[in-house]
Amino acid sequence: MKTGMMKAAQPAAILRALWKVSISPVTFVVLSLLWCLDLAAGSITAYYADPNFSARMDAYPFKVWLGQVAPRTLPHSLWVYILVALSYLLVLSLLFCTVNWFLKRRYRLRGLGEVLVHLGFLLIFSGFVLGSTFGVREQRIMLAPGETKELPFLDMALRLDGMRVVTNDRGRPVDTVSEVALLQGEREAAAGEVRINHPLIWGSTVVYPRDRAGRPDGAVLRLGKERMVRVRPGGHVDLGDGRRILVQALLGEGERRGSLTGPGVLLALRDSRGRHGGAAFLSNRPGTRQGAVLDGMPVRFVSFTAAEVAVFDVHRDPGIWFAIIGAVVLACGTLWALAGYLGMIPSAAGADGA
Amino acid sequence: MGTAAETSYPAFLHTFSLALYGIAIITSLLFRRKGRLRQVAFWCAAAGFGGQLLQLVLRWRASGHLPVTGLFETQHFLALWVTGSALYFYLRYRAAPLLPSASALAVAALILASRGPRAIVPLTPAIDTPLFLIHVATSFAAYGLFGVAALTGILRLTGSKIAPGTGDRRILDECLYIGYILFTWCMIAGSLWAYLAWGSYWTWKIKNLWSWILWFYYSGVIHVRRRGGWQGWPVALLAIAGFGLVLFTYLGLGLLFKTSHPLL
Numbered sequence: 001m002k003t004g005m006m007k008a009a010q011p012a013a014i015l016r017a018l019w020k021v022s023i024s025p026v027t028f029v030v031l032s033l034l035w036c037l038d039l040a041a042g043s044i045t046a047y048y049a050d051p052n053f054s055a056r057m058d059a060y061p062f063k064v065w066l067g068q069v070a071p072r073t074l075p076h077s078l079w080v081y082i083l084v085a086l087s088y089l090l091v092l093s094l095l096f097c098t099v100n101w102f103l104k105r106r107y108r109l110r111g112l113g114e115v116l117v118h119l120g121f122l123l124i125f126s127g128f129v130l131g132s133t134f135g136v137r138e139q140r141i142m143l144a145p146g147e148t149k150e151l152p153f154l155d156m157a158l159r160l161d162g163m164r165v166v167t168n169d170r171g172r173p174v175d176t177v178s179e180v181a182l183l184q185g186e187r188e189a190a191a192g193e194v195r196i197n198h199p200l201i202w203g204s205t206v207v208y209p210r211d212r213a214g215r216p217d218g219a220v221l222r223l224g225k226e227r228m229v230r231v232r233p234g235g236h237v238d239l240g241d242g243r244r245i246l247v248q249a250l251l252g253e254g255e256r257r258g259s260l261t262g263p264g265v266l267l268a269l270r271d272s273r274g275r276h277g278g279a280a281f282l283s284n285r286p287g288t289r290q291g292a293v294l295d296g297m298p299v300r301f302v303s304f305t306a307a308e309v310a311v312f313d314v315h316r317d318p319g320i321w322f323a324i325i326g327a328v329v330l331a332c333g334t335l336w337a338l339a340g341y342l343g344m345i346p347s348a349a350g351a352d353g354a
Numbered sequence: 355m356g357t358a359a360e361t362s363y364p365a366f367l368h369t370f371s372l373a374l375y376g377i378a379i380i381t382s383l384l385f386r387r388k389g390r391l392r393q394v395a396f397w398c399a400a401a402g403f404g405g406q407l408l409q410l411v412l413r414w415r416a417s418g419h420l421p422v423t424g425l426f427e428t429q430h431f432l433a434l435w436v437t438g439s440a441l442y443f444y445l446r447y448r449a450a451p452l453l454p455s456a457s458a459l460a461v462a463a464l465i466l467a468s469r470g471p472r473a474i475v476p477l478t479p480a481i482d483t484p485l486f487l488i489h490v491a492t493s494f495a496a497y498g499l500f501g502v503a504a505l506t507g508i509l510r511l512t513g514s515k516i517a518p519g520t521g522d523r524r525i526l527d528e529c530l531y532i533g534y535i536l537f538t539w540c541m542i543a544g545s546l547w548a549y550l551a552w553g554s555y556w557t558w559k560i561k562n563l564w565s566w567i568l569w570f571y572y573s574g575v576i577h578v579r580r581r582g583g584w585q586g587w588p589v590a591l592l593a594i595a596g597f598g599l600v601l602f603t604y605l606g607l608g609l610l611f612k613t614s615h616p617l618l
Contacts, residue, residue, distance in 0.1 A: 026581075058557050
């Protein structure tokens with residue numbers, strides 16, 4: 001009988017010991033220290049391995065990066081896996097501490113500030129996990145005024161209605177104000193002006209202005225010795241006798257089509273009967289061909305013409321409201337804690353900072 | 355902006371404060387044991403602080419925003435918090451030995467400030483938001499308090515008595531606790547600003563990661579600072595190491611890496 005009771009008491013004692021360790025501030029401190037060491041060492045080694053490491057991480061929702069990109073960058077990404085594990089342990093420690101406060105110390109007003117700080121942090125972390133798991137990022141969306149682009153991952157579309165450049169008193173561009181609309185099918189879900197620090201917010205979906213850029217929309221060619229023509233993709237140049245040069249494709253910087261890499265223009269010659277008479281890919285990139293002779297006609301690439309476009313990022317973060325409410329709770333907690341620390345809040349149990 | 359009239363008074367007040375802090379260091383060391391003469395150091399530091407405060411008000415009026423942009427303004431703001439808190443501790447806890455070291459830290463900050471342009475320039479759209487101003491102001495206020503905590507830690511480790519009674523412990527505690535709260539506000543404002551400006555409140559840029567390291571480090575310090583085994587030299591050492599981390603995050607990262615926060 002006695003042995004049976006002892007056996008039953010053992011798991012209870014282990015649980016009590018585990019609980020004691022979980023709610024101990026020392027556990028939190030040790031985990032914080034390990035978290036800091038891992039992040040410090042990892043961030044520096046990752047930077048030296050690839051200075052753009054952080055930019056690549058920021059381009060994806062964290063879960064996507066962790067699942068698809070991080071395995072390819074091992075061992076430089078190993079620290080991130082360790083960081084995730086430590087973060088979850090830290091959060092568990094905070095959660096247990098907070099639960100313990102509600103169980104044991106709920107009548108102490110002065111300690112409430114610290115508990116709110118813990119709660120706020122837990123909410124922010126929950127928001128981060130939600131955002132990382134279910135978040136979507138569509139980046140570098142280029143739009144000229146009047147254009148609409150589908151955002152397949154968000155099941156929406158983005159339309160640019162207009163844009164104007166803001167200059168400083170020396171005439172230097174400092175900002176771009178764009179009129180944009182988010183569309184759900186035919187319906188306009190949200191519309192408004194966006195500029196730096198003022199994105200368009202629709203629930204958890206946000207449109208950020210990123211940049212302005214020139215997008216190639218045509219090219220200038222020199223035919224023979226003097227004739228200059230401006231061409232657009234899909235257009236053509238009449239050479240006389242029914243012969244035509246067709247502009248088959250215009251590739252922007254870094255754009256690829258088969259073995260061809262932009263910037264450049266792909267031209268094809270057709271005779272009076274529409275038969276193929278040769279093709280050439282012309283570019284001004286060093287090491288590539290800038291001129292060719294098509295059926296006796298010298299053709300030379302001169303330059304691109306560009307349309308000004310606005311560049312946007314559209315992010316959807318389903319955890320953002322958790323994070324914002326968490327930040328508010330955290331801020332209130334610090335205010336309450338400060339008031340308690342400065343002796344503005346009475347306490348039955350005497351002074352206690354944290 | 356940045357006309358001669360607007361830049362001349364900061365130039366004068368900058369030199370004025372720098373000189374007075376220098377005099378405060380010398381007089382506090384010279385008259386360390388000379389009763390009433392010791393007050394000279396306090397009044398010199400107070401006058402330097404007054405000069406800085408006047409400069410802050412004048413620049414604020416001229417620019418229309420809290421002057422905490424650029425190296426010159428941020429270092430002045432840092433020095434203002436360092437000497438301001440040292441003067442407060444002098445009055446509250448009679449912590450006279452803290453004054454020369456705090457003035458020395460302020461002098462170092464003002465010398466660094468001298469390397470930055472002094473003209474008042476309008477805010478660019480990227481930083482023309484109250485969130486940026488709160489973010490920078492609270493971070494440098496926290497850095498200032500962490501700096502004074504480190505000085506207190508050094509003085510305690512070298513066996514100097516800073517203030518009568520429990521003053522030493524309370525000074526260290528106040529610097530760490532209020533500094534941590536200010537730094538928490540800095541992180542909240544910065545994260546919210548990052549969300550509105552760049553689309554995420556958490557980024558993996560090295561400067562941001564080290565700011566979180568700093569926050570977690572001080573979170574740990576706040577949790578242990580009143581626990582039995584950590585009283586005395588361990589917490590003093592933690593305060594010194596913490597300020598080392600502050601300096602690395604603020605200066606070291608800017609020098610060693612390409613960051614999103616070049617020396618402000």
